[in-house]
Amino acid sequence: MDDLKEFLRFFREYLITKLVYFGKSFENIKDYLVAILIIKRGKYSSSFLNISFFLIVVSVFIGGPIIAENSPFNNLSQTEDYQEIVLSYNPYEGNLSTVISVKTRYEIEDYIVRGGDTLELIAKRFNVSIETIKWANNLKIDTIKPGQILKIPPVSGVAHKVTPGETVYSIAKKYGVNAQNIVNYIWNDFVDQETFALRSGQILFVPGGTIKPLGASSSGSQVAPQVFAGAKGSSNFIWPTSGIITQHPVGYHMALDIANSSGTVVVAADSGTVIYAGCVGWGYGCHIIIDHGNGYQTLYAHLSKYNVEVGNAINQGIQIGLMGSTGRSTGSHLHFEIRSGGQLLNPLSFLK
Numbered sequence: 001m002d003d004l005k006e007f008l009r010f011f012r013e014y015l016i017t018k019l020v021y022f023g024k025s026f027e028n029i030k031d032y033l034v035a036i037l038i039i040k041r042g043k044y045s046s047s048f049l050n051i052s053f054f055l056i057v058v059s060v061f062i063g064g065p066i067i068a069e070n071s072p073f074n075n076l077s078q079t080e081d082y083q084e085i086v087l088s089y090n091p092y093e094g095n096l097s098t099v100i101s102v103k104t105r106y107e108i109e110d111y112i113v114r115g116g117d118t119l120e121l122i123a124k125r126f127n128v129s130i131e132t133i134k135w136a137n138n139l140k141i142d143t144i145k146p147g148q149i150l151k152i153p154p155v156s157g158v159a160h161k162v163t164p165g166e167t168v169y170s171i172a173k174k175y176g177v178n179a180q181n182i183v184n185y186i187w188n189d190f191v192d193q194e195t196f197a198l199r200s201g202q203i204l205f206v207p208g209g210t211i212k213p214l215g216a217s218s219s220g221s222q223v224a225p226q227v228f229a230g231a232k233g234s235s236n237f238i239w240p241t242s243g244i245i246t247q248h249p250v251g252y253h254m255a256l257d258i259a260n261s262s263g264t265v266v267v268a269a270d271s272g273t274v275i276y277a278g279c280v281g282w283g284y285g286c287h288i289i290i291d292h293g294n295g296y297q298t299l300y301a302h303l304s305k306y307n308v309e310v311g312n313a314i315n316q317g318i319q320i321g322l323m324g325s326t327g328r329s330t331g332s333h334l335h336f337e338i339r340s341g342g343q344l345l346n347p348l349s350f351l352k
Contacts, residue, residue: 105154106187108136108203113148122150129156135211155185155250158209164200168330175209178246179330182206184253193282196330207250227258229267230317233351237269238316240300241323241334254344255299256351259333262304264323266334267316269298274312274320284335285327288320301335302326 111122119142123130133139136151136159144150153159158175172179182188183196185207191197198204229242243260247253272292279286284301288308291297304324308314325332338345 107154108159109152109154111150111152113144113146113150115146117144117146118142119144122152126152128153131210132156132158135159153205154187155205155207155252157205157207158211160204160206160209162198162200162202162204166198168196168198168204171204171206172209175206175211177206177209178257178259180257180259180333181208181247183328183330184247184257186252193328208247227351229265235350236316237298237338237347237350238267239351240269240298240336241266243323243334246333249346249348254346255335255337256347257333257335259331260323262322262324262332264332264334265319266300266303266321266323268314268318268320269316269336269338270296271316272298272314274308274310274314277306277308277310279326281327283327285329286321286324287327287335290314290320295340297339299335299337299339301337302329302333304332 105126109126111126113122119130119133119139122144123133130142132153132155133150134142136153151159157177160171160175162171168179168182172182179196182204185205188204189199189202191199225245227239227242227245229239231239233239241258241260241264243258243264245256246259247257249255268290270290270292272290274288275291275297276287276289284299286303286306287299287301288303288306289297289299300321302324303321303326306321308320314320323332323334329335336347338347338350
């Protein structure tokens with residue numbers, strides 16, 4: 001034991017001695033190299049700068065085009081309509097996917113009229129109706145002038161400034177739409193997400209809303225299309241319930257809203273397996289998702305009741321629940337979606 005201690009003591013002193021020697025040697029060599037560089041700094045610096053400049057030029061010519069070609073921000077400032085990369089998460093499939101989608105506007109945009117512009121051309125450029133632009137700018141005629149600034153709403157309809165005492169229901173009635181249409185516009189803000197209370201002075205977008213001329217009847221004569229559960233469309237899907245279509249598929253709401261009284265029967269649009277059946281206090285509320293085993297899935301939302309469980313095999317036309325107004329809903333209706341690969345599809349392409 002004493003021999004081991006003596007060896008360790010010797011080995012420690014040996015290492016310290018070697019480290020000190022190495023440090024002194026390194027300092028001597030470093031001082032020598034620094035002295036040479038200082039003496040020859042003019043000669044070496046010139047060569048160094050020339051070589052560095054040459055390498056930078058070569059890098060720009062070789063790497064520049066590659067970087068520009070693969071840049072996701074290329075030409076954004078040169079185009080009015082461009083695409084954005086969206087990273088989306090599907091909570092029911094549990095995976096992330098990258099979706100390339102057209103840039104969506106959600107605020108009023110100012111547009112300076114250019115020579116040759118007409119209301120029709122501007123409306124097409126921003127994908128809104130001519131009436132929408134006229135209402136937003138209080139235009140009585142179609143004539144516009146270069147240099148004139150127009151306010152362009154993000155969707156066709158009415159941009160309404162809320163006054164004290166107004167509700168989504170009174171505003172919907174004023175502009176001839178269903179209150180759910182206003183709620184479905186995801187960029188509309190509410191003081192309370194459950195009651196959809198509004199803040200005086202806020203701008204509320206009313207998609208599909210119309211401003212009637214003075215003296216016109218407020219009752220309107222538009223008849224909403226009616227559908228019947230079980231009726232088959234152009235594909236294998238059938239209509240999931242009966243009622244009237246209160247909102248057609250649009251970019252921000254790629255689904256069908258079918259309204260009827262609470263308790264109206266909801267059936268499976270096609271045979272498949274239930275992969276979700278449950279309730280949340282927001283969004284879809286009580287809803288069901290059916291996987292049809294052919295790449296398609298259907299979703300049935302805002303139900304008052306459902307009578308299936310995850311894993312159940314469902315035949316086409318079998319009752320799966322009852323219509324209701326749970327979740328983000330202003331009245332009894334069915335929110336119906338068709339999906340493929342995690343993407344929302346236009347249900348009318350399969351049901352008409």
